[in-house]
Amino acid sequence: MKDNIKNHVKCSLKVIYCYVLGIMLSGIAYPVLLLLLAVCPINKSLAVYSVFATLIYTVVLYISMHEIGELDRKPYRWSVYKGKGFVCGAVASVVITLVGYGLIMVADNIFSVQHPYFAIANLNSYMKLIVYMPFFWFFEIIENSARLIPDVNVLSALIIVPFNVLVSGIAYWTGLMNINIIKNKEGTDILSKILYKKDDE
Numbered sequence: 001m002k003d004n005i006k007n008h009v010k011c012s013l014k015v016i017y018c019y020v021l022g023i024m025l026s027g028i029a030y031p032v033l034l035l036l037l038a039v040c041p042i043n044k045s046l047a048v049y050s051v052f053a054t055l056i057y058t059v060v061l062y063i064s065m066h067e068i069g070e071l072d073r074k075p076y077r078w079s080v081y082k083g084k085g086f087v088c089g090a091v092a093s094v095v096i097t098l099v100g101y102g103l104i105m106v107a108d109n110i111f112s113v114q115h116p117y118f119a120i121a122n123l124n125s126y127m128k129l130i131v132y133m134p135f136f137w138f139f140e141i142i143e144n145s146a147r148l149i150p151d152v153n154v155l156s157a158l159i160i161v162p163f164n165v166l167v168s169g170i171a172y173w174t175g176l177m178n179i180n181i182i183k184n185k186e187g188t189d190i191l192s193k194i195l196y197k198k199d200d201e
Helices: 002-028 030-034 042-071 083-110 123-129 132-144 155-177 189-194
Strands: none
Touching: 002 042, 002 083, 002 123, 002 132, 002 155, 042 083, 042 132, 042 155, 083 123, 083 155, 123 132, 132 155
16 A cells, blocks of 8 residues: 555656656746847747647656556556556646645735836736746637736646646556557667667566
8 A cells, every 4th residue: 555655656746747847948948038029029939939848848748657657567566557647647737736826826915016116017927827837828828818928827727637637647558558659669760769768688
């Protein structure tokens, strides 16, 4: 029982780790995008860039959970079942969502910006987007307003739940069933060598 819990926690932490990488990837190009303000508004350029960040995050999450599924084909002490990836993805999503809700609460009710000469209206929105940067494009689409930074509320923030659950669940299941969707392990190209470690003989 203890090994089962530890294994599920470890699996869920892997999803959270991948999501943190997704957040870092989504924000890493922000200084460069600021230089393009004369050509394109920051919200539009960030929305386009975040689409690519989401795709990369999806690939990283898929590969990570796929490897866990592959490892679980071996006879370990913890339980192995086809829906394990969905469960771990759901647990991780709950943790991420709670953290995001905490930021939303802080931005809406506690944190405030006041200046005697300038109107600073977007800093709170940036705080709320910290956890949800990989899905900036989603909030930009559903809001579709003239505001520079789209709002994140408790309902729209739930986007990460079905996304993480589906990707984690499918990736783990394909790994457990020895199904390779992204790339076959036997490939000899550079991408195959980067994405997959060579099994020990």
